Amino acid sequence: MNQTTRLASGALEARVRRDLEFLNLPPRNWVPPRARQGEAVLDVVVVGAGMNGIAAAGALIHRGISNIAVLEAREPGREGPWMTTARMDTLRSPKTLPGPCLGIPSLTFRAWHEDRFGPEAWEALYKIPNAMWQDYLSWLQRVLELPVRHGVRVTDVAPEEGLLRVTAETPQGPRTLLARHVVLATGRAGAGGLVWPAFVPQELVPDLAIQACEPLDFAPLMGKSLAVIGAGASAWDNAATALERGAASATLYVRAKSLPQINKGRGSTGPHYFHGWDALTPEQRWELMGYMLDVRSPPPHETVHRALRLKGFSIVFGAPTLGARREGAQVVLSLGGETPREVAHDYLVVATGYRVDLDHVPELARFAPHARRFGDVIPDAATRPDLAAFPFLGTGFELLPRGAGAPSELGRIHLMNHGAIASLGAISSDIPGVMVAGDRVAQSILRALMRAEWPAIREALQAFDEPELESTPFYVPRGMEPK
Ligand SMILES: Cc1cc2nc3c(=O)[nH]c(=O)nc-3n(C[C@H](O)[C@H](O)[C@H](O)COP(=O)(O)OP(=O)(O)OC[C@H]3O[C@@H](n4cnc5c(N)ncnc54)[C@H](O)[C@@H]3O)c2cc1C
Structure with missing residues (x-):
């Protein structure tokens, strides 16, 4: 049976319910409901x-913010x-990473996998197939009863008198919501979109070229020759996928003379990096992030072996692409390096990754000019414009103001997403740090709501009158206290 389609036994969901019961989770909502001119205000919108x-969302609900x-x-x-x-x-x-399990063992990937396929299958599993990871995430959404509205694309976030x-x-047309806080959990492309190199004309898209992180129908590449610019994991994955689906050849053109050898990303995980990154000074974080960008990551060895097994795969090192042009039904690349030349292919995949720059986040167009970047904090940042563009965030992922003219709602x-990496480390980028990020953002929002709602919460305490001693001989009804 296909591993991803086997049904759950139901035992795990019972265990999840029991675990949540043991932990008294989720607590009741404690945030007083608010409305503005008859319109209900959500405490948090997670995008x-x-x-x-x-x-x-799970961490918020488990803090009584529902x-x-x-x-x-x-x-x-x-x-x-x-x-x-992907x-x-x-x-x-x-496979051993727990996933976004909110610290609860029965919500880990391993618990889910063992429930579906048994402990032997867990032992036999090498790494997690993509579709299986997606099934697990969909299961989490369901068992945590998260209030997800699908098919809803956020296009704008605007300040509105202290709210957002x-x-x-939406499928029903444009809609608006009022929220106190917005969490943008919008993924790798959510911090500035994709990188498209200036030397490849946009007019080649989509019939002759595409960015590696865009959807692509590989069927028309059957029997064709593919060029890929780049040597990161996505470059290899695109080449391998094309060959597996019948492309005649796939060639990677790489500027460097060899691949990076060490995955420093793996070397910079663990509690100290996840919880301690923002304990470093801005200068230390700048140096560290610059180092991580410069050393680059190698593709996983499994990815390399996958491509090398396929007929038609090749890689050319020391061959920077200087330009690209359309010629008939083909794309011609001008290569530099020691042997400058031109090469013609039927299709081009540009594997140049993701950009981090708030000026390219459409939902944040109103706030981006006011949001602090590393370039505002580090002297001489102009020497590294790629790093200078990274947002400089507060510890709860909140945008910080650049200057006095910033809207007061900015910090809401x-x-x-990946844009937080220079400020807070890789806690909202990759799977190893995902639990830290959820906790961190929920804790920060809880503290902000506590401050904002303090008068009402204090008043509620004054009105709290559950008589503890009613069943004892020492009970004194209210108003009958001895003078
Ligand atoms: C190809 C690829 C492979 C990766 N492999 C690994 C790996 O093996 N291990 C690892 O640790 N990390 C990996 N990562 C990194 C990271 O784990 C993933 O990017 C992961 O998806 C990040 O989760 P996320 O929730 O931040 O973003 P996503 O999973 O991308 O989710 C963001 C969601 O936001 C939605 N969205 C975006 N904008 C809007 C909007 N305006 N309105 C409404 N919805 C919106 C999107 O539809 C999307 O569903 C990989 C990343 C990529 C791109």
């Missing part, structure tokens, strides 16, 4: 129902890259 959106909505552009089961643009066979990370007005495209926006 994106991928693993970070799940972690944020007047929330999770808005997801895609349909159920298609969140994130796993079923669309073209590897399995996840790159180890969220505009979204929490950028819980």
Whole structure:
């Protein structure tokens, strides 16, 4: 039986219910409901129902903040890259990572896998197939009863007298919501979109070229020759996928003379990096992030072996692409390096990754000019414009103001995606840190709501009158206290 289609035994869901019961989770909602001119105000809108959106929403609900909505552009089961643009066979990370489990053992990936396929299958599992990871995330959404609204794409977040007005495209047309806080858990592309190199004309898209992280129908590439610019994991995955689906050849053109050898990302995980990154000074974080960008990561060895097994695969090192042009039905690349030349291919995949720059986040267009970047904090940052563009966030992922003219609502926006990496480490980028990020953002929002609601909460305490001693001889009814 296909591992991803086997049904759950039901035992795990009973265990989840029991675990939550043992922990008294979730607590009742404690945030007083608010409305403005008759319109209900949500305490939090989480944008994106991928693993970070799940972690944020789950952690909020487990802190008694349940007047929330999770808005997801895609349909159920298609969140994130796993079923669309992730073209590897399995996840790159180890199977033992707990996932966005909110610290509860029965919500871990391993618990889910053992329940579905048995402990022997867990032992036999090497790495997690993409579709299986997606199934697990969909299961989490369901058992945590997260209030996800699918098919809802957020297009704008605007300040509105101390609140945030969220505009979204929905199946019923445009709608707006009022929220106190917005968490943008919008994934890798959510912090600035994709990188497209200036030397490749945009007019080649889509009939002759595409960015590696875009959806691509490989069927028309059958029997054709593919060029890929780049040597990161996605470059290899795209080449391998094309060959597996019948392409005649796939060639990677790489500027460097060899591949990076060490995955420093793996070397910079663990509690100290996840919880301690923002204990470092801005200068230390700048140096560390610059180092991580410079050393680059190698593709996983499994990815390399997958491509090398396929007939028609080749890689050319020391061959920077200087330009590209259309010639008939083909794309011609001008290569530099020691042997400059031109090469013609039937199709081009540009594997140049993701950008981090708030000026390219459409939902944040109103706030981006006012949001602090590393370039505002580090002297001489102009020497590294790529790093200078990274947002400089507060510890709860909140945007910080650049100057006095920033809207006061700015800090109600929490950028819980890859854009947070330079400020807070890789806690909302990859799977190893996902639990830390969910907890962090929920804790920060809890503290903000506690401050905002303190008068009402204090008043509620004054009115709290549950008589503890009613059943004892020492009970004194209210108003009958001895003078
Ligand atoms: C190809 C690929 C492979 C990866 N492999 C690994 C790996 O093996 N191990 C690892 O640790 N990490 C991996 N990562 C990194 C990381 O784990 C993933 O990017 C992961 O998907 C991040 O989760 P997320 O919730 O932040 O974003 P996503 O999973 O991308 O979810 C974001 C969601 O937000 C939605 N969204 C975006 N904008 C809007 C909007 N305006 N309105 C409404 N909804 C919106 C999207 O539809 C999407 O479903 C990989 C990343 C990629 C791209």
